[in-house]
Amino acid sequence: MSALRDTPTLSGRSVRLVPLAAEHTEAYFAASLDEEVRRLTGTHRHLTYAQAREWCGSRSGRTDRMDMAITSPGDHRYLGELSVYSVSPENESAGYRIALSAIEFAGQGLGREATELVLDYAFDKIGLHRVWLYVYAFNMRAIAVYRSCGFAVEGRMRDALLWEGRRHDALLMAALRNGARTT
Known part of the structure; x- marks a missing residue:
């Protein structure tokens, strides 16, 4: 699992992925206050600045x-963050x-490019076979x-x-190493 311990910098055309660090605290905290980001991620809990700094x-x-941290290649502006977590080496x-970090970044292909970079790293460097996620069914853009x-969708929770009095389903999706991916 040294591929996880030595978090790389992954560079694409429009995004640069760097290890999340203390230098990202301010932007990470600001993103946690954005109501649309909170809705799309289903985040009810409000972080304090100290919690964001600790994280x-x-x-x-x-x-x-x-x-x-997802940053822009030129000016290193913070665009968001991502995680590969719950790693099970036994199950790959x-x-x-x-x-x-803000709705202004939607529709520019940034999330897609970041996801493709991470999947390539997860499959080719970490040696994973399956990467899974949950997404709320109302988040059609992310789906x-x-x-x-x-x-591919594997299941529905x-x-x-429960968000503002309404209940929403979550979809379980997964990508496989040998699955049909476009890059």
């Missing part, structure tokens, strides 16, 4: 997960989550992006999220 500062050197599988990256 960002404690990510390096972990062998059970990989937490990365792990969970995945991604959150862009379309995940499908374009090779994820009914009424998994």
